[in-house]
Amino acid sequence: MIHIKNIHTCSLILTVSVLMMLISCSNKNGFIEPVSTDMTKPDPITNYRVSNFNGGAYIIYDLPKSNNILYVKAKYYLGDGTDRPAETRSSYFSDTTMVEGFADAKEYEVKLTVVSRANVESEPITVKVKPLTPVYRLIAANLTMVPDFAGVRIEANNEYKKNVGVVFLDDALGGGYSIRQQTVTDFPLISFAVRGYDTIPKVYAAYITDKWGNKSDTIRSTVKPLFEKQLNKGGFKAYQPGDDIMLHATYPISNLFDTLSNGGPNTGSFWHTDNKVGEMPVWCTFTTGTYAKLSRFRLMPRNFDVFTHNNPKLFSLWGTDSERPGPFTPPLFAEEGTKIGEWENLGNFSFNDPLSGAARNAATQADKDEALKGQEFTVRFNAPKVRIIRMVVSETMARTIQGNAADLTFWGDER
Template identity: 40%
Template sequence: MKSIKNYSLLLLLLAVVLSVISCKRNDGARVPISTDNSKPGVITNVKVNNYNGGSYITYQLPNSQNILYVLAKYQIRDNVPRETKSSYYSDTVTVEGFAKEQDYDVTLYTVSRADVLSDPVTVKVHPKTPAYISIRSTTTMTTDFGGVNVKAFNPLKKEIGVIVTAFNKATNTMEIQDQHYTTADTIDYSVRGYSTDPRSFGVYVTDKYGNISDTLKKSITPLFEQLLDKSKFSPYNLPSDTEIGYGWVLPNLWDGKTDGNSAGWHTNPGHTPPFVCTFNVGLTYKLSRFIIWERPDQYAFGHGNPKLFSLWGSNVASPQDAQLPVSSAVGTVVGDWTNLGNFRYPNPPSGLPPGATNAADNAFVLAGVNFNISISAPAVHFIRVAVGQTWSGGNFAHIMELSFYGTPQ
């Protein structure tokens, strides 16, 4: 019995000691992981491989077990220092973010486990043209409905920002109007909300390192656009339109109701793409854009909501029926109908997979998504929506609401 008590006391003392050790204050000071304070050797056999906006520097490490990493120090533009590191497992350090295509000095150190730096080794790098500059050289700005359209190419798919400015008469200055950040290889978007008065616009490109291109400046007169009057819309049923299901009739597409408690347009299950509906917009319009509201809540990014769809139009007095293809090039003509554009609904903004989306993704659906129609598209009096693929890949489709903008002809 005595031995059991002694054993219990020993366990209690051990627990107290462990508790004291675990509760020791951490003041945040970095403690070297080695007591070897000798200066490490330098890297040798240095080689440089330049790319757009950066360089790969390869080297041979000194024969030492005490090296933790290689440190590169450099400036990407005047008075803007930058550092990058590469572990001792690697023979390459990457230096990037340079503002121009020119020579730059990069100073390299080996760093020991005791945080001791070697003597410096300085090499010259000459990065190729940074992406933000090459993207700016492809940038164009043209008049569009209610504003300007910006196009550019980003073949390297770098993280860049396209910044649009406009002249403000009240402040007598050019002010930022829109900041469009993307890694897409093709940039094509519009900034709207302006009157038809001539105005000075500008656009420049920036990158994640704070580099800024020169500004493309242009005086542009935005084209007039208006929201199409939905009271003039009416169904224009054609034989190849997909059968309506659940009483969700076509006029629900323009009744102004977008929430999940309302009805939209819904096809009957059991059909194959494309799922098509046709309607008359009342007048002839040159369309500029449209907003689509898909079914929200538990149906967001799923069920019969369109993922891939196209818009077709006709300005014939009484356009005849035609079987629309599942996919076709913009401008394709089938009978009396012309493909006005092919569209893909965006992925959930959260990055979560469809079916596991969050409240912010649902708010995105409820707000509606805007799509541009090419300024080269013909004027139309009748519209057909053709859903080529839904998020579920099923045999039916549904949309809550559509709004169109354009100029009456």
């Protein structure tokens, strides 16, 4: 008697064998046969027009009347002479090909050939294009380096929202400039800081690159970084006016600033709001024990369901220079710089979702490990000096009506 399992196994073997025969019949000596046996040389394109853009051009043309055309091939060089060859292909369904990645705003030659289904090429047609100024050069032309806290802030406009690389260099060891940091971005406003420098004027450098390997001239600027220090957590304490939100008795605000014996953040404890709070936002208020212009801070989430619990997702900082500010109920959202009574919005912030791209409820262990290191945020440069801070949570990772966090560390200038 033949078992059903054996019949399935035999069917699988037969199917695989047929597939292998089909594959072997479709190839000869390892080469795929042409899709056509018509070796007639195709006619070239005609009636071409050029539309230039920043760093590239569209070439519009008429295809020859033939059913044997597969694509149009464009060959060109991105730089001078024979520097960095490039090739693009456009289907026979299209009457346009795009060439891009040119290094300069000048004239370039592009050779276009029509390729048949039998891989036979027409005579090439040489088309001259003259791209507008490439985006990487436009960005380099408006790049600036300005003082920031303990470092240098690089800023530039990227109105075309193209992906570019910003390469920052320094001469830290005195042996010539070397790369200190590389940042890739397509943000319309490029703005980031490179920190770790003393308040001594030095010449720093940067240049812009793009995905085709183009590189701008190096921009140099003398910058004197601003003074910055980590604020002493020993001076931080809860400030609980009559309008403060209800707190969980077991998890006070002071848990945000307690430290380990080595001075590091104690992420084993955390602040938590009371479960009787009825609506968002929720907040906590604390005094810094000093009068400081804040530069940046790090928020470390509670080590519990990092992306699916009460950890802050959207939050803001409000500050006041008053030692005894009046009552203040913060809104769910306000623009940065908004003033309400004695308080001013110092900035609005968003904690990263899983960096892997996974949903919050499907975060990988690597996502969680990265989040638990904390995330650093920059306080807007023109924010005022403050004595008392209120962290206002408008949305948690799980959109709950509670809030918690493990640690807050601040940097700034209290002189």
